Amino acid sequence: LLRAEGAIVDAIDLLTADHNRVRGLFKLFKDASEKDDRSTMVEVAAKMRTELEVHTTIEEEIFYPAIRGADEEIGETVAEGLEEHHEVKVLLRELEDLAPDDEAWKAKWTVITENVEHHAGEEESDMFPKVRSQTEADWREQLGDKLDRRKGELGAPTMADRIDLTSAQVKTLATEQEIPGRSKMSADELRATVSPG
Ligand SMILES: [Fe+2]
Ligand SMILES: [Fe+2]
Numbered sequence: 001l002l003r004a005e006g007a008i009v010d011a012i013d014l015l016t017a018d019h020n021r022v023r024g025l026f027k028l029f030k031d032a033s034e035k036d037d038r039s040t041m042v043e044v045a046a047k048m049r050t051e052l053e054v055h056t057t058i059e060e061e062i063f064y065p066a067i068r069g070a071d072e073e074i075g076e077t078v079a080e081g082l083e084e085h086h087e088v089k090v091l092l093r094e095l096e097d098l099a100p101d102d103e104a105w106k107a108k109w110t111v112i113t114e115n116v117e118h119h120a121g122e123e124e125s126d127m128f129p130k131v132r133s134q135t136e137a138d139w140r141e142q143l144g145d146k147l148d149r150r151k152g153e154l155g156a157p158t159m160a161d162r163i164d165l166t167s168a169q170v171k172t173l174a175t176e177q178e179i180p181g182r183s184k185m186s187a188d189e190l191r192a193t194v195s196p197g
Helices: 011-034 038-067 072-095 103-134 137-153 167-176 187-193
Strands: none
Touching (some): 011 103, 011 137, 011 187, 038 072, 038 103, 038 137, 072 103
16 A cells, blocks of 8 residues: 555545544544533544545545546446535534534534445445446556645645554554554555544
């Protein structure tokens, strides 16, 4: 997944890593929410917002346009994906006007986590396998590089920002960040997934 000389990553692996990172945040939010720990909820919510904004931006600017013409079925999943992104963006916009102690604040965040779980699950089970079966690894790596560079421009950590993390460091971060499936991931997969801090 990551190579010594640089940080080349398959576009689908990069997007899946984004999904798992945000799923970790959803878990942290849910745990804080069950304890009614507002300050942690607010802290995690800020991270969820950034992750979701960056991820939907790179999908809409780069990934979806690159794949939507591949065939009719992929085009349909992209059209559906855009509507699902739109629903999340509406909720994120509404949240800007709400204080965290407003009852609707937690409710809207909970609905976002549910919607995104559904959306990311559909991308992984439907859209991504179709794209993978119709494209070459080289093409996906070039696209992954574009996605990664755009993330950097948007102020998000890139693959290069993770490359120096040791296996021990990525394991610790993956546990702290509640990355799902971490026990079955290789060090490289974990490195591509964790937030470097
Ligand atoms: Fe998406
Ligand atoms: Fe996605």
